[in-house]
Amino acid sequence: MRYAAAIAARRASSAALSPSADRDPSCDCEPCAARAAHGAGVGLNRRNFLFSGVAACGGLLIGVGVPGRARATGGTYRITAWVSVGTDETVTILSGSQEMGQGIYSALAQIVAEELRVDWPQVQVGPAPLAAVFDNPLLGAQTTAGSSSVRGYFSALLEAGAIARQMLIEAGAAAMGVKPKACVAAGGKVVVKATGQSVTFGSVAAAASQLKPPKKATLYSNSGFVLVGQPVPRPELPAKVNGTAVYGSDVVVPGMLYGAVLLCPTRGGTVATMGPAPSGSQAVNLGTGIAAVANAGPNGTTWTAMQAVKQVKVTWSLPADAAQQTSKIILSEAETLLVSGNAIVAETVGDVASAQAGAAKVLTLTYILPYVPHTTLETPNCTARVTARTCEIWASTQAPAGAQAVAASITGLKPQAITVNCMQMGGGLGRKLEQDFVAYAVIASKALGVPVQLVFPREQDFTQDQYRPMAVCRVTVGLDKSGRIVSWDFRNVSPSILYQRGYIVDGQLDDQATEGATGLPYALPNRLMDWVRHPATVPVGFWRSVGNSINAFACESAVDEAALASRTDPLAYRQGLLAGNARALAVLNQAAALGGWGVTRQGYANGLAYHEQFGTLAAVVVTITETSGVIQVLNVACAVDCGMVVNPDTAAQQIEGGIVQGLTSALWSQILFKNGIAQTSNFDNYRMMRMADMPTVEVSLLQTPGAPLGGLGEVGVPCMAPALANAWAKLTGKRLRTLPLFPKG
């Protein structure tokens, strides 16, 4: 299952906040599995995790390129699967998660280095090869998704660092003629406690690499963290400022030809007939579209392929429902389904019907959200070299095992015959969990018998995406005389990511669609959350924060509307709904203080939103003004509590980035469809935040010692749309319930 890992991460994250997560450690139900991965590691087969893949990946280290740092000049010795030490004292730590901008190379390596006791400048980081030993324990796969990397790997990487350190100490102690017990590791050296005599890790690396790994890891960090919690610099950044970082689209394989795709403009269509390629290129039928590949020579460029692919004459077989795949029709169907669709209950507490019947006032609030594209700056691409017996792939991918499986099914080769080289990504955002671009490169290389690099032109990226689902959400809120919420009825109507992939059948719940609308932290004694599947066939996919950014818009707008209907300050209203929840109140109040909540100024307004996801609590206060009806966002203050922070600087970067993506998508983003054809094809008619649009941004990271680790990669996004809508309503008196808030830019 290509997407199973992503789904597991998301399900596990909702369990992290569940008060009932304390369950039988032998149970493998989702909350218990999540708890195991977060907490003391109960239920985790550590031995298996640390060592099972050693044999499989030994020797592969040779091929690991670590950008931006000098390679070891002398010998490099693999101490364990995760850690290699060079005679020049460089320490190479492999990352099971892929680097797509989120700074995971520093966060994960910091955890290993914490126990290894090496100085950070010694550390270089590269992508782990595809092997079971490197699977994220939370996902059971080497997949980068669901804000799960630190949460999933944390305990295991501490042990991985400790095991390698124990081996280095054993070798160092032998070299100095003392017992291992007499030594400690510090600053990349094995030091004799009594005398201060020391040897460097590099000098004993060869000997350490021959030792049998100890059975038990002894954690230094039990007595406190040294490196974890520090804002160490990102190891891959030097290469990102001098042009030497190698992304998927920068790979050059000997004999490789450049190609570009053109897929059926009508989603769901296939190639009926394909004419010849223009001279200087070759055409390949991909099934759902075509590729043109430029011949070698002075014109053997991606640009030649991009021109050629448009010149191939193609006729298409269109799906029968193409005319239905039109935004207005899809929305109208959703509105019908809202009333008469087959709703599946995701959560029910108390008695909503009775409570609503007794309410003094009932608000019926309907929120509408569009399809939203990912627009990673590096468009989807993949390089493949298929031979009769082997297949090698170079891909910017969040899911390398999925890439391997797809290549196996296309080539008919066994998975072991397929090598996946994980390249840094120019943005992932959920788009690079998909395998469409991998499949196309493999098909093209197989067809032509040469290595092929296949790139999506930007127009193909926009029009052939798997979008954030459109949705219609209705929140029916019953208020008593004092304005308190007595009933809360939340219905979401949206196409299903899981159904489209065949992971659920009709009648089953898609919990990706309902996440962020169930398990709300608010005191809502009578509540119902249900979901109606929309059958629209426009492809939908995992978009940074998935259901959260859809449901938080409806939920946090509705809470504000209830506050206003009750003539209560929205902050005070939420404080009431969170009464007794000290951790949530701390986050809410910190955002309010940081964002200047309660400071009134003519022509300006604040908007607030609060949301929990992936075990992390987040609150945002935006400050806006307007000129001639055009919004200007002046400041965004965000407080976050993810339990413990491994790297406060990369943590802040993730929140800062999520805020910007949240702003772009809330203010302007949508893809409209007409007869199955996306109506937006490039950045000239798709507005994104630029420097001149930027508000000031303040991020405050709160920590709760002992709390389970929460995720960070996606949590900056969901609060932005409701906070903006709430601020706009306060400023202008106009409530906007449809995203994007300002479709005309």
Add this chain to the structure above:
Amino acid sequence: MASLTVNGQTYQIQSDPSTPVLWLIRDVIGLKGTKYGCGISVCGACTILVGGTPQRSCQITMADINGAPVTTIEGLSADSSHPLQQAWIAHQVPQCGFCQSGQILRATQLIANGKIPSDADINVTMNNICVCGTYTRMRAAIHSAAGG
């Protein structure tokens, strides 16, 4: 045959004269630090310096350049020592990094000849897209690099 000078090295180019300079740099010369983002001169990922001036390379040809020397991110400094590169590291600007070659080259204009840019100058000049949203850090890094 036409010649193209990139980072002080001259290349004889036999490609079709309509080929945008971006693809000559990336696929013919093989310098991959200059990125493809949109192909329509809107996002700025392909920014290079032509005769020292930032230009988007996806829609200009050899004829447009007319023999002027080109500098790409690889040629901005030999050892990442340009003040902007240093400031980008000091402020830990890049996330995915894909736009950053273009952003840095775009910013050279702001600090050229000892200029100290204002926030308003930065808003006007820095109009390349960063999907990761590193704008706040870029602004701080530009001020640092300018010594302002």
